[in-house]
Amino acid sequence: MANCNLFFSDLKSGRCSKVVEARLLRFWEARNIKRGGELMWMDLVMVDVNGAMMQAVIGFSLLPKHRERLTAGTVFSVSGFDVSRCAQNFRLTDSPLMIRFNENTSFEELAEPVSPLPEEAFRFRNQSEMIGLANSNTQLPDVIGELVSVRSTVSDPPEEKNRVMVTVKLESEETVTLSLFDSQAVAFHRQLEAIRDDPRVIVATIINPKMVGGRLFLNATSGTHVYFDKNTIAGSNRFYQDTGLQSVAPLLRSYAKVETMTIAELNGFIVSAASQEIDFLCTGRVDRVDLDKGWCYVACSVCSKKLKQTVSAFTCERCNNSHAVGTLRYRVEMAISDDTAEGTFVWFDGVLTKLHSLRASEAAQMLAADGVNPEETMIPQFIAEMEGRTYTFQVRVNAYNFTQHHKTFTITHVAKDHGRLPVDELENNVSIPCVVKTRVQMFVDYIAYQK
Ligand SMILES: [Zn+2]
Known part of the structure; x- marks a missing residue:
């Protein structure tokens, strides 16, 4: 057996009946996330006497035969397998080839390899x-x-x-x-x-x-x-x-469940885990309030979804109600940055109402004349004035925030005094008083602004 051993570098596409001696470095399950985590195959990475690494795959049907013997660090002799090209993407080794186990593959633990094999192998990149x-x-x-x-x-x-x-x-x-x-x-x-x-x-x-x-x-x-x-x-x-x-x-x-994160990290988070829903704390300065996106919308008073306006009434598609009762809710988009990056953040109704101690409908009453659609009025001054201010806020990240063309983060809480939120308050979802200005002061400001 010893004189007919192959190296990984000798392998060619097709069936191979010769023996390769190799150390099993690592192995792991490949699961189909889209199908409820169904086990598909086992990936192995092995190293031969020359230090060459090779990917090997054991299909689902062959796993019962080999699984128990899989131990990282153990040396095996492998023979009677198929060699095929590996996929162009997500390559695990430098070799363009990979080993596939078949029904005839012999995979035996080897106490005494012909030559000592490397203990480990990595593909470190700087x-x-x-x-x-x-x-x-x-x-x-x-x-x-x-x-x-x-x-x-x-x-x-x-x-x-x-x-x-x-x-x-x-x-x-x-x-x-x-x-x-x-x-x-x-x-x-x-x-x-x-x-x-x-x-x-x-x-x-x-x-x-x-x-x-x-x-x-x-x-x-x-x-x-x-x-x-x-x-x-x-x-x-x-x-x-x-x-x-x-x-x-x-x-x-x-x-804590809520950890601080830079905006660059937040941007990175979304890219890599769109399905996750986790809260993080960020501190950032408002660079711009996105005036084009407006500041409020008419929401269904039952489900808070944006209502569709018809000639005479409002329709809620979610509630399937053609005569829905509308309430005005805040929705403001802002570009917020820290030292690391800029991100787009959405302030929804609850957090803005709390921050300014003023409901969207009340703000609209101050701004708009009768019969004017509040959605088309100018952004209130107290929101425009958030530009340039620094806030520490809690962000909820979920799949909803991440579409192909638009990436936004939802602000769910703002910290008092721009400081860190006590964790227990967050966990219990206690409302955090965050009075920046009283309503009366704001009205005075508003009058002053009108002049
Ligand atoms: Zn509704």
């Missing part, structure tokens, strides 16, 4: 290489760096949607945000909690680089494995480099 790969979806490289901070939405017990954002310092001294989602976020959080001392070095595999607002973001994929400190040789080497980085204690901060 910052400029990752920027080159970003948004191309061609390659899913690995990353190594130093842990600067970790933010997590994982609570105990974990709720449905979760996200962990890890700030990683690369060799170039630049920092980049690595995001993990849902079950991987929970696993990462738990892994970190279980470590007595905060780790300093992180290795993450099969990540998807994205550019958002001119900044590089790294998103975890289903194939992402995370290793800390000396769990890998590469990590260990980095660990013993004298980098001067102090362990950040505690790395995993007390993790």
Whole structure:
């Protein structure tokens, strides 16, 4: 057997009956998210004696035969498999080929390989290489760096949607945000909690680089494995480099459900996880109030959806009511920025009513003459004056915010004194008094403005 061994570099498309000796580095399940997470196949990444990496796939029907033997780090002899070209997109190795197990594939653990095999293999890319790969979806490289901070939405017990954002310092001294989602976020959080001392070095595999607002973001994929400190040789080497980085204690901060986020991070968040609905805290300055979008709309008094005006009445399509009762509600779009980026934020009725202590209908009464559609009146001065002000606010991110052409974030709370909201208040959804001006003052301002 020993004299007919092949290397991964010898493989050609078609059936292969010869033997390859390789170490199984990592494996993971490929699931169909659109079909309720149905298991489709198992992805494996292996390394041969030359250090060449190869992707292998075990189809669903063959999994019962091999699954139990899959152990990361174990050396196997593989023979009798198919070799095919891998997809152009999301490549896991440098090879254009991949191994597919078939019914005749022999996959046996090997106690004594012919030659010693590398203990590990990664495809680390530096910052400029990752920027080159970003948004191309061609390659899913690995990353190594130093842990600067970790933010997590994982609570105990974990709720449905979760996200962990890890700030990683690369060799170039630049920092980049690595995001993990849902079950991987929970696993990462738990892994970190279980470590007595905060780790300093992180290795993450099969990540998807994205550019958002001119900044590089790294998103975890289903194939992402995370290793800390000396769990890998590469990590260990980095660990013993004298980098001067102090362990950040505690790395995993007390993790409220609501975490602060920069607007660049918020923009990145939406790109990567449109299905998630999570609240975050942001602080930003209002650059512009979007006057074109108006400031209010006539809403159904039952469901708050925008009503359709017919000649004589208002129709609510959601309630299927052709004579709906309308109430005026705020809806104002603003461009808000911080040091990192600008985003489009929508202030809805509740939060603006609370902020200004004035209902939209009352504002309309002050502004409009009888018979004038309030939706067509000028934006109230107290809203226009929000321009240039800085607010700390809570943002809800969900799929609704993200369409192909329009990306907005919904502001759900504003912090008192522009400071941070106490977490317990948020969780209990206690209304936060936020009186900027009293109604009387505002009316006085309004009169002054009219002159
Ligand atoms: Zn309705």
